[in-house]
Amino acid sequence: MAETMTAPAGTGHHAEHDDHAHVTNTGISNEKLGMWLFLGSECLLFGGLISTFLLYKKKLNTFPGFENTTVNKLGANLFDIPFTSVSSFVLLMSSLTMVLSVSALQRDDLRRTRLWLLATALLGSTFLAGQVYEFTAFVKEGLGFTTNIFSSAFFTLTGFHGAHVLIGIIILMTMYALSMRGRLSSRNAEALEIAGLYWHFVDVVWVVIFVVVYLIK
Amino acid sequence: MSAEATTTIGHDADHSHEAHPNRDMVYVKVAAILAVITGIETFTYFESVVDFGRLTMPLLIVCMGAKFYLIAAYFMHLKWDKPILRRTFMVGIVLALAVYIITLTAFRFWDAVDVMPK
Numbered sequence: 166m167a168e169t170m171t172a173p174a175g176t177g178h179h180a181e182h183d184d185h186a187h188v189t190n191t192g193i194s195n196e197k198l199g200m201w202l203f204l205g206s207e208c209l210l211f212g213g214l215i216s217t218f219l220l221y222k223k224k225l226n227t228f229p230g231f232e233n234t235t236v237n238k239l240g241a242n243l244f245d246i247p248f249t250s251v252s253s254f255v256l257l258m259s260s261l262t263m264v265l266s267v268s269a270l271q272r273d274d275l276r277r278t279r280l281w282l283l284a285t286a287l288l289g290s291t292f293l294a295g296q297v298y299e300f301t302a303f304v305k306e307g308l309g310f311t312t313n314i315f316s317s318a319f320f321t322l323t324g325f326h327g328a329h330v331l332i333g334i335i336i337l338m339t340m341y342a343l344s345m346r347g348r349l350s351s352r353n354a355e356a357l358e359i360a361g362l363y364w365h366f367v368d369v370v371w372v373v374i375f376v377v378v379y380l381i382k
Numbered sequence: 383m384s385a386e387a388t389t390t391i392g393h394d395a396d397h398s399h400e401a402h403p404n405r406d407m408v409y410v411k412v413a414a415i416l417a418v419i420t421g422i423e424t425f426t427y428f429e430s431v432v433d434f435g436r437l438t439m440p441l442l443i444v445c446m447g448a449k450f451y452l453i454a455a456y457f458m459h460l461k462w463d464k465p466i467l468r469r470t471f472m473v474g475i476v477l478a479l480a481v482y483i484i485t486l487t488a489f490r491f492w493d494a495v496d497v498m499p500k
Binding site for chain 1: 406410412443456458471474
């Protein structure tokens with residue numbers, strides 16, 4: 166059905182520049198719709214991890230063998246809130262640089278696109294470095310992955326998020342490499358926009374984790 | 383299917399510069415609001431500085447919701463994109479919320495006393 170439709174007026178001249186261009190009946194490219202569907206499914210993944218964390222956090226106080234022990238005290242008390250707040254701020258600002266990068270590419274400003282892309286990757290790396298530092302500090306304090314159910318749920322949830330940030334940084338650097346090779350321009354700005362959607366989603370998930378895991382006592 | 387509802391892969395429906403107005407200042411303002419909200423959230427943790435009492439939890443949830451909305455609406459362009467994308471994302475969120483609220487209820491998470499099997 167989609168193949169029989171014609172491109173709307175005003176877009177035909179773009180289609181003729183792109184051998185791969187074809188029409189969709191949703192009005193949205195399949196890649197972009199696919200990314201949104203993927204992000205919708207990611208909500209379920211992180212929802213499961215957050216629910217598990219909440220259940221185990223409550224369970225910690227009554228877990229057999231851990232009542233009133235030193236290990237039991239090793240939990241939320243270890244959080245360094247000012248440090249995590251700065252990390253959250255860094256990740257939020259990376260969303261700003263990401264959207265500015267997409268905006269610059271849509272205006273065909275490749276210099277600023279690359280600059281904001283690098284800034285986003287740098288901010289993401291800073292956040293990730295902060296997470297590694299936090300994990301290391303926890304382990305030094307005696308809170309390892311298998312110390313108790315709280316720590317297992319905590320490391321799994323934040324670790325999964327960190328893995329998503331790492332994948333995001335790899336995608337950003339791939340986009341940067343593509344732009345250096347002249348394969349990124351306003352004509353295919355949607356590719357960067359889709360990468361940006363993933364990055365913003367990672368940020369949105371952290372917004373929830375920051376409150377649910379770190380701030381709610 | 384109307385002509386307006388069609389597009390080409392790799393391009394938005396209208397690719398001209400007019401279709402991509404410069405919203406950089408909007409993004410900067412949204413980021414500033416996000417930073418302020420994060421600051422408020424952080425302060426709620428330090429009761430010796432500001433004690434919101436029973437309002438702490440609702441305030442945190444409102445702040446979280448506001449940040450979530452601002453990022454999704456402005457940075458992810460849901461405010462300006464086609465409604466189908468908004469619906470797709472909302473389905474994922476609502477489904478996740480429903481499934482996990484039921485799960486937490488099944489495990490008696492909301493009970494004041496822990497009654498989970500040991």
